[in-house]
Amino acid sequence: MDYALLKKRKFINRIMATAITALSLTAVFMVLMIFVFLFKESSLFITSDFVKHEMKELGITISTLFGSEYQSVSYPPKLGLQPLITSTIRVTFVAILVATPLSFLAAIYTSIFAPRWIKELIKPCIELLAGIPTVVLGFFALIILASWIQAVTGSVYRLNALVGGIALSFTIIPIMFTLMEDAITSVPVPMKEASLALGATYWQTAIKVLIPAAKSGMIAAFLLGASRAFGETMIALMATGNAALNTFDIMVPARTLAANIGQEMAEVAFGDFHYATLFFTGLILFLVTFTFNAIANLYVGHLVSKSLGKV
Amino acid sequence: MANKILYQLVKRPGDSTMVLLTFIATLIIMAILTVILTTIGIFGAPHVSLDFLIKAPEEGMTEGGIYPAIIGTTLLVITMSIMGLPVGLITAVFLHEYAGEKSKLANIVRFAVNNLAGVPAIVYGIFGLSFFVFFLGTQIDSLFYGGNLKWGKPALIWASCTMALLTLPVVIVSVEEALRTVTRDEREAAYALGATHWEVVHRVVIPKALGGILTGGILAVSRGAGEVAPVLFTGAAYFLPELPRSFSDQFMEMGYHIFVMSTQSHDIDATKPIQFATTLVLLLLTFSLNFVAVLMRRRIRITRR
Numbered sequence: 001m002d003y004a005l006l007k008k009r010k011f012i013n014r015i016m017a018t019a020i021t022a023l024s025l026t027a028v029f030m031v032l033m034i035f036v037f038l039f040k041e042s043s044l045f046i047t048s049d050f051v052k053h054e055m056k057e058l059g060i061t062i063s064t065l066f067g068s069e070y071q072s073v074s075y076p077p078k079l080g081l082q083p084l085i086t087s088t089i090r091v092t093f094v095a096i097l098v099a100t101p102l103s104f105l106a107a108i109y110t111s112i113f114a115p116r117w118i119k120e121l122i123k124p125c126i127e128l129l130a131g132i133p134t135v136v137l138g139f140f141a142l143i144i145l146a147s148w149i150q151a152v153t154g155s156v157y158r159l160n161a162l163v164g165g166i167a168l169s170f171t172i173i174p175i176m177f178t179l180m181e182d183a184i185t186s187v188p189v190p191m192k193e194a195s196l197a198l199g200a201t202y203w204q205t206a207i208k209v210l211i212p213a214a215k216s217g218m219i220a221a222f223l224l225g226a227s228r229a230f231g232e233t234m235i236a237l238m239a240t241g242n243a244a245l246n247t248f249d250i251m252v253p254a255r256t257l258a259a260n261i262g263q264e265m266a267e268v269a270f271g272d273f274h275y276a277t278l279f280f281t282g283l284i285l286f287l288v289t290f291t292f293n294a295i296a297n298l299y300v301g302h303l304v305s306k307s308l309g310k311v
Numbered sequence: 312m313a314n315k316i317l318y319q320l321v322k323r324p325g326d327s328t329m330v331l332l333t334f335i336a337t338l339i340i341m342a343i344l345t346v347i348l349t350t351i352g353i354f355g356a357p358h359v360s361l362d363f364l365i366k367a368p369e370e371g372m373t374e375g376g377i378y379p380a381i382i383g384t385t386l387l388v389i390t391m392s393i394m395g396l397p398v399g400l401i402t403a404v405f406l407h408e409y410a411g412e413k414s415k416l417a418n419i420v421r422f423a424v425n426n427l428a429g430v431p432a433i434v435y436g437i438f439g440l441s442f443f444v445f446f447l448g449t450q451i452d453s454l455f456y457g458g459n460l461k462w463g464k465p466a467l468i469w470a471s472c473t474m475a476l477l478t479l480p481v482v483i484v485s486v487e488e489a490l491r492t493v494t495r496d497e498r499e500a501a502y503a504l505g506a507t508h509w510e511v512v513h514r515v516v517i518p519k520a521l522g523g524i525l526t527g528g529i530l531a532v533s534r535g536a537g538e539v540a541p542v543l544f545t546g547a548a549y550f551l552p553e554l555p556r557s558f559s560d561q562f563m564e565m566g567y568h569i570f571v572m573s574t575q576s577h578d579i580d581a582t583k584p585i586q587f588a589t590t591l592v593l594l595l596l597t598f599s600l601n602f603v604a605v606l607m608r609r610r611i612r613i614t615r616r
C-alpha cells in the first residue's frame with residue numbers, strides 16, 4: 001500500500017473540510033456586513049463631523065427626521081419621514097388587502113376542490129406570475145393598469161397608492177398562494193379522512209379542520225407577503241406617482257421608503273446629511289423585513305414540529 | 312373524489328356558493344396573468360425584430376435597438392454566476408454533506424441564508440453602493456492606483472457582486488435539493504471502496520447532482536436578469552453607446568432601460584413601442600430561462616423516483 005498517497009489524500013480531505021466550512025460562512029459574513037454598513041452609514045448624523053457641520057449650517061437638527069414634510073430639494077431640505085412612512089403603509093395595505101383574500105381562496109380551491117388537471121394548470125401559471133420581473137409589472141401598471149383604474153374610479157391622479165398597491169399585489173400573490181397551498185396540503189391526510197368519516201362535507205372539512213390545522217403556515221405566508229410588499233422598489237417607484245404626501249388617502253400619489261431610496265440615492269453626495277437619511281430609511285426597511293421574516297420562520301417552524309409530533 | 316365533491320355541492324347550496332367563490336378567486340389570478348402577458352405580447356411583438364436586437368439606441372433613444380442593454384445584462388449575469396455559483400454550491404455542500412443534523416454552525420448559516428432571501432432588493436442596492444463601491448472600491452484605488460478613481464465608482468463588477476449576493480439563496484436552495492437526490496447507497500458504495508469524505512463529495516455526489524446545480528444556476532440567472540433595484544446605483548447606466556470594455560466600466564441593463572425609458576425619457580409617448588418591445592424581450596428571456604429550469608427539475612424528480 002502506498003502510505004504517502006494515503007497520507008496525501010487524508011490531508012486533502014481535512015483541508016477541504018475546513019475550507020468548505022470556512023467558505024460557507026460567507027452568507028453569515030454578508031448578513032453581518034449588511035447590518036454593519038447600513039448602521040454605519042445611517043449613524044453619520046452622530047459620527048460624522050461633516051454631517052454635523054452641514055446640519056448646523058442648514059439650521060436643522062436630527063428631529064427634522066420626525067417631521068411631516070419631505071422635500072429633499074428645498075433649502076433647507078425638509079427630510080421628515082412621516083409622509084414616506086404613511087405612503088409605505090398605504091401602498092402595502094392596498095397590496096395586502098388585494099392579495100390576501102385572492103391567494104387564500106385560490107389556495108383553498110387548488111388544494112382541496114380542484115380536479116387534478118386544473119391543479120396541474122394552476123401551479124405553472126403561478127410560477128409564471130412569480131417569474132415576471134418586478135420592473136415589467138411596474139411598467140404594466142404605469143402604462144396600462146393606471147389608465148384602467150382611473151377610468152373605473154375617476155380619480156384625479158392617474159398614479160396613486162391604489163394603482164401601486166394593486167400592482168404590488170401581483171408580486172405577492174404567488175408567494176402567499178404557494179405557501180398557503182403548501183400549508184393546507186401538508187396537513188396530515190388522516191385528519192382530513194377522520195373529518196370526512198364523521199360525516200362532514202368537504203367544505204366543512206376545509207373550514208373547520210384543514211384551515212385551522214394550517215393556521216401557522218397561513219400566518220407565515222401572510223407575513224412573508226407583507227414583508228415583500230413593504231420593501232418592493234421598482235413597482236412603487238414606477239406606479240405610485242412618487243409624491244410624498246402625508247395622508248392615509250389611497251387615491252392620492254405616494255412615495256414609499258423603498259421607492260424614495262431608488263429615486264434619490266443616485267443624486268446625493270457621498271456622506272452628506274441626505275445620504276445618511278436615505279441609509280437610515282434603508283436600515284428601517286432592513287429591520288422591519290428582518291423582523292417579519294423572523295416571525296414567519298418561527299410560525300413555520302412551529303408548523304413543522306407540530307405535524308411531526310402528531311403523526 | 313371529484314364526483315363526491317360535486318354531489319355534496321349540489322346538495323348543499325351554501326357550500327357550493329363558497330366553493331364557487333374560491334374558484335372565482337383562482338380565475339381572477341389566472342386572468343391577471345393572462346392580461347399582463349397578452350397586453351405586453353400584443354403591444355411589444357410588432358416592434359421586435361432582428362434590427363431591434365442588434366442595434367444600439369439612436370436619435371436620442373427614440374429609434375434603434377437595445378443591443379447594448381442585452382449585452383450588458385448578459386455580462387452582468389455571467390459575472391454574477393462566476394462569483395455566486397461557487398459560493399452557493401460550497402454553502403449547500405456544507406449544509407447537506409458536512410454539517411450534522413444538530414450542528415449549531417449549520418443553523419446559523421441557514422438563518423443567514425433565510426435572511427438574505429428576505430432582504431428587499433433596494434437594500435442590496437444601497438449596501439452594494441456603500442460596501443462594494445465606496446468601501447472596497449475606494450480601498451483598492453488607494454492601495455493600487457494611488458488614489459486615482461478607477462474602482463471606487465459604480466461598475467460592472469460591483470453590480471455583479473451585489474446581484475450574486477441577492478441570488479445566493481436561490482442557488483443554495485436549489486443545490487441542496489439536488490444533493491438530496493443522491494441516494495445513500497451511492498455514497499456508501501464509494502466509502503466502501505475506501506474513498507475519503509472529500510472524494511465522495513467531489514467524485515460521486517457533485518457529479519450526480521450536476522443537473523440540479525445547473526438548475527439553481529439558471530434560476531439565479533433568471534432572477535438576476537429581472538432585478539433592477541440592486542444595480543440602480545452600483546453600475547447600470549442610462550445610456551452608453553459603447554459596450555463595457557472592463558469590469559470597472561458601467562453598462563446598460565434591460566430592466567433599467569425599461570425603467571428609464573418609461574419614466575425619465577424626454578418623449579415617453581414616442582418611445583412607447585421601444586418600451587413594450589424591450590419589456591417583451593426581457594419577459595421572453597426570463598421565461599425561457601425559467602422554463603428550462605422547470606424542465607430540468609422535473610427530469611431530476613422523475614429520475615429520483
